[in-house]
Each structure stands twice: as structure tokens, then as C-alpha cells.
Amino acid sequence: MKWNNYVSLSEKFRNQRVFDGCGISGFINLDGKRENGDQIIDMLSILSERENGLGAGFAGYGIYPRYKECYAIHLLIEDEQSKEHLIRYLDEIGNIIQSEPIPTKIPSNVDNPPITWRIFYEPRHKKSISDDEQVVKLVMNLNDHFNGVFVISSGKNMGVFKGNGWSHEIAEFYNIKDYKAYMWLAHSRFPTNTPGWWGGAHPFNLLGTSVVHNGEITSYGTNMRYLESFGYKCTLLTDTEVIAYLIDLLIRKHKIPVPIATMALAPPLFSTIEAMEPRYQIALKNIRATYRSAMLNGPFSVIVGLSCPKPTLVGLSDRKKLRPLVAAISENKNSIFLSSEEASFKRLKLKEAFNFKKIWQPKSGTAIIAQVGEGLLRNGMETPFEKINLTVEGDI
Numbered sequence: 001m002k003w004n005n006y007v008s009l010s011e012k013f014r015n016q017r018v019f020d021g022c023g024i025s026g027f028i029n030l031d032g033k034r035e036n037g038d039q040i041i042d043m044l045s046i047l048s049e050r051e052n053g054l055g056a057g058f059a060g061y062g063i064y065p066r067y068k069e070c071y072a073i074h075l076l077i078e079d080e081q082s083k084e085h086l087i088r089y090l091d092e093i094g095n096i097i098q099s100e101p102i103p104t105k106i107p108s109n110v111d112n113p114p115i116t117w118r119i120f121y122e123p124r125h126k127k128s129i130s131d132d133e134q135v136v137k138l139v140m141n142l143n144d145h146f147n148g149v150f151v152i153s154s155g156k157n158m159g160v161f162k163g164n165g166w167s168h169e170i171a172e173f174y175n176i177k178d179y180k181a182y183m184w185l186a187h188s189r190f191p192t193n194t195p196g197w198w199g200g201a202h203p204f205n206l207l208g209t210s211v212v213h214n215g216e217i218t219s220y221g222t223n224m225r226y227l228e229s230f231g232y233k234c235t236l237l238t239d240t241e242v243i244a245y246l247i248d249l250l251i252r253k254h255k256i257p258v259p260i261a262t263m264a265l266a267p268p269l270f271s272t273i274e275a276m277e278p279r280y281q282i283a284l285k286n287i288r289a290t291y292r293s294a295m296l297n298g299p300f301s302v303i304v305g306l307s308c309p310k311p312t313l314v315g316l317s318d319r320k321k322l323r324p325l326v327a328a329i330s331e332n333k334n335s336i337f338l339s340s341e342e343a344s345f346k347r348l349k350l351k352e353a354f355n356f357k358k359i360w361q362p363k364s365g366t367a368i369i370a371q372v373g374e375g376l377l378r379n380g381m382e383t384p385f386e387k388i389n390l391t392v393e394g395d396i
Contacts, residue, residue: 057162082148208307
């Protein structure tokens with residue numbers, strides 16, 4: 001794939017690759033109310049000292065109610081020839097409901113952006129494979145084999161917007177304030193160990209799963225080989241892509257409940273497990289044994305947006321809390337906020353007279369989980385199986 005034209009900013013800021021600097025933010029409205037992008041822009045842009053101009057991005061859920069039953073495929077495309085080739089291919093294998101440019105406003109200091117395009121798409125139904133699995137295979141095929149085409153998101157009623165630049169530049173470029181969503185994710189800085197380029201910026205997405213990540217996954221090689229055994233293709237060679245695919249595998253394909261999936265990704269240490277009740281020991285040892293190759297090592301904090309099984313916001317840090325993650329709940333208890341810094345919440349309070357009922361730091365390796373219609377399921381302060389019923393002793 002020829003994307004050399006879109007990495008010029010990484011050269012401009014090549015001496016600013018500080019690995020512990022990423023800014024991450026997100027929030028969810030538990031009643032499903034959609035809000036424009038102003039809040040998430042404010043939450044991310046205030047973290048400017050965590051940025052370096054190499055990349056930023058946003059993910060919004062609920063932004064396409066008119067096409068909510070279609071897969072909204074967001075694309076970065078190198079040229080018109082590549083675009084026409086792609087559209088012909090999609091028209092042959094499925095149904096294109098709408099094909100159009102993603103509206104953009106090009107700031108004077110964003111150099112030579114790629115073509116930004118979106119296609120609302122329906123795969124042709126097959127008895128042997130689900131629609132979701134068809135779209136996963138399509139994304140893997142396009143990103144691996146189609147020159148000049150890169151899929152940045154593929155979920156229903158959601159989309160990812162990202163590129164080279166500072167967070168306020170990317171927000172302006174994509175007109176983020178004009179979209180309305182019940183859940184937003186955002187990230188600033190660059191993908192670890194890969195060049196700063198438009199497709200490599202966060203969030204990383206597959207179907208309804210989107211991930212923004214601060215840190216570095218040292219288990220990348222093991223995780224990648226594990227995913228490849230299930231048919232995933234890690235074409236970007238970056239750790240956040242691996243996290244997104246692992247979450248898709250565990251929750252969508254293996255249908256593991258979200259709290260259990262987070263334990264597989266960041267399980268307690270064996271010394272902690274040995275101090276638990278016998279049935280919890282058995283359950284956690286089984287999780288570690290079954291998903292040992294999915295376990296994430298290294299310093300990290302992530303914010304995850306999920307469409308399946310219900311719209312869900314998840315926050316998770318590594319087991320030693322080597323990367324920061326802060327949570328807040330609004331005064332009316334309807335909105336849950338996550339960020340790498342409390343400054344994001346203070347920004348909302350100052351600008352919008354927004355009040356929070358509580359601000360706290362989730363425990364290391366412990367997920368905070370909030371779901372539309374269900375509320376705050378876990379606040380990140382619980383013991384591993386607190387609020388989770390084990391129906392059979394030693395069984396999950």
C-alpha cells in the first residue's frame with residue numbers, strides 16, 4: 001500500500017515520540033441520549049501536552065440513525081482509481097445502500113489528506129456465514145490486498161474519524177461537532193512502534209468494537225499469532241489493532257460476558273488468585289489457561305466502545321497501573337466519563353458548568369463497565385467476581 005504521501009507530519013515531529021504521552025477520553029450516556037461532539041473535543045483537546053501532532057481520532061456511536069441497520073464502512077483512499085475499483089468490488093459481492101464522501105473541512109496546516117469516503121453496505125445473506133463474519137473477512141481482505149484503500153471502521157450506526165494532526169485539527173477536519181452520538185471515544189498522539197500516518201492513528205475498530213490506547217503491549221507477538229489462528233490479519237503491526245481484535249474474538253465470537261473478557265485480558269496475578277476462595281481460584285485459573293495467549297502484558301490503559309451485546313463503554317488498565325485512567329459520573333448519574341487525566345472533567349466543569357457526582361481512579365487491572373439501559377455495571381473498584389454470579393461452583 002502506498003501511503004508515503006500521508007506521513008509527512010511524522011517527519012516534522014520525529015523527535016517528539018514520547019511513549020508515555022497518549023491522551024485518551026470517552027463517555028457514554030446511559031439513557032442513550034445523543035450529544036454532539038463538543039464535549040469529547042473539549043475532553044481531548046485539553047490534554048494538549050500529551051500530543052505531538054502525529055495523530056488523533058474520534059469514534060462516535062449512534063451517529064447514523066437513518067442507516068442504523070447497515071454497516072457503515074469508513075475508508076481512507078489514495079486516489080480516484082482505487083476508489084472506483086473498491087466500489088465495483090463491493091457492488092459485486094454485496095449491496096451498496098449509499099456511497100458518499102465523508103464531509104471534511106481542510107485546515108491550512110493539514111497536508112495532502114487522503115480521500116475520506118463512507119459506504120453504507122449490506123452483505124448478501126449466506127447460510128454458512130453470518131453477516132458480521134462476512135464483513136470481518138471483507139475488512140481483512142481490503143486492508144491486506146487492496147492497494148490505496150484502508151478501512152478505518154466497519155460497525156453499524158457508528159464511525160471512526162482519524163488522521164495525522166493535532167486533536168483540534170482532526171476535529172475541525174471531520175466536523176466532529178456536527179455529529180451526535182450516545183457514546184464517544186477519542187485519542188491523541190500516535191500508534192506505538194509504527195509511523196504516524198492517517199490509518200495508523202487511533203481509534204482502532206472492527207465492527208462494533210473500537211479501542212483507544214495509551215501504552216505499549218509487550219505481548220504483541222504472542223497476541224498476534226493467537227489472533228491469526230482464528231483468521232484475523234494484523235496488517236498494521238501495532239498493538240492497539242491487536243487489542244481491538246482480541247476483544248472482538250472474546251466477546252463477539254466466543255460470546256464471553258464483558259467482565260470475564262476483561263479478566264482474560266488482564267487477569268490477577270497468581271499470588272492474588274491463590275488467596276481467593278477455591279471456586280474463584282478454579283474459575284480464574286481456567287480463564288488464564290484457556291486465554292493465556294490473549295493476556296496483555298506491558299503498561300497500558302484502554303477505553304473500549306462496544307455495540308455488542310449492548311452499547312457499552314469499558315475502561316481497563318494494566319495490573320500495575322503503569323498508565324493512568326480516571327473515571328467520573330455526572331451529577332444526574334446518567335453519564336460515565338473516562339480519561340487519562342482529571343483535566344478532561346475539569347474542562348467540562350469550567351466551560352459548561354457541568355457537575356460531577358464523583359470522580360475516582362479505578363483499581364489496576366480492574367474494568368469499569370457502563371451500558372446503555374443498564375447503568376454503571378462495574379465501577380472498577382470491585383474484587384474480580386464481585387457482582388458476577390457463578391452458577392456452578394468453579395464454573396463461569
